Amino acid sequence: MVTETDFQQAIQLIEQANYVLMTCHTRPDGDAVGSMRAMVDVLAGLGKTVQPLLLSPLAPWYEFLFETPLPVLTDDIPLEQFHNGRFETCDLVMIIDTNSYVQLPEFDRWLRETHKKVLVVDHHITGDNLGDVELIDTEAAAAGEIIFDLIKHAGWPMTNRIAEALFVALSTDSGWFKFANADARLYRNAAELVEAGANPAIIYQKLYQNFSPARMQLMVRMLQSMELHHNGRVAVQHILRSDFDRAGATGRDTENLIDECQRIGSVEVAVLFVELGEDQSRGHSGFRCSLRSKGHVDVRSIAQRYGGGGHKMASGVNMEGDLDQVKKTILDAIAEQMRDLDSVSKS
Ligand SMILES: [Mn+2]
Structure with a gap:
């Protein structure tokens, strides 16, 4: 207020x-x-x-x-x-x-x-x-x-x-x-x-209705990377530096692309890992992890745990490590919260 x-x-x-x-x-x-x-x-x-x-x-x-x-x-x-x-x-x-x-x-x-x-x-x-x-x-x-x-x-x-x-x-x-x-x-x-x-x-x-062809290509590459986890409740996608190069796209072209996989009915949480370049201002490489929720899972609390922030339904965090590591970390955190929420709704 x-x-x-x-x-x-x-x-x-x-x-x-x-x-x-x-x-x-x-x-x-x-x-x-x-x-x-x-x-x-x-x-x-x-x-x-x-x-x-x-x-x-x-x-x-x-x-x-x-x-x-x-x-x-x-x-x-x-x-x-x-x-x-x-x-x-x-x-x-x-x-x-x-x-x-x-x-x-x-x-x-x-x-x-x-x-x-x-x-x-x-x-x-x-x-x-x-x-x-x-x-x-x-x-x-x-x-x-x-x-x-x-x-x-x-x-x-x-x-x-x-x-x-x-x-x-x-x-x-x-x-x-x-x-x-x-x-x-x-x-x-x-x-x-x-x-x-x-x-x-x-x-x-x-x-x-203003995509560049390069941005569309980047979206296609991202969608091809999509994996479903936890009985289809979590969709995980990634965009690597090589995807930007092949599509001819830049970092700005990723905005809102994460929302696409939320069209899947079973998906409650969408995760997108975007590989950071060496030239990032903070000097380290790793991944920008964006999280979206349809409302059940609080993705802000997950992002906050690793130093990020945002809203309950949309958050983000920068993470160091290779793709498998950061993916496991985030998937585990989501699974943990889903377990807690599921047990509350059952009891
Ligand atoms: Mn705002």
């Missing part, structure tokens, strides 16, 4: 600021960048200077949100410059859709040292309290819903483009309004955004 006081403090921080540096979690998703797009317009409309900064590249199907590509830390802004005063004159830092250092590679180091005011907008349960003011609403289906509430509280003007950006945030974080987080509030907010100018049919095409 975001209190009235929280909103007032956030509005005050924004109104007092002249130059806002804005970022979101690494591997930015539709909620993160839709929310950023909306806030960039809001702040520009208030006459603020605003610098959005990504911590890893944007997936191509979100590029339509921005007329000019957003700069990416290290790709476009060298770390050297970043750590040596490139954004020295900013007077407010806005962090969207995360409140965790681990989701802010390289930015975290700067954040720990800076004395600038920080405003966090997030809907995740786990967090490191990064903000001086935090708008945290764990009931919100998307960070975009909190941004929408903030805009309404402040009475800042709504435009077609802000409505479209927020619709992207709400629709993507709910799997186009079909995940368990798709509640009445989400549908109500979506309806308001349509009234304010968002066009769902056009947005759907841009987001979901």
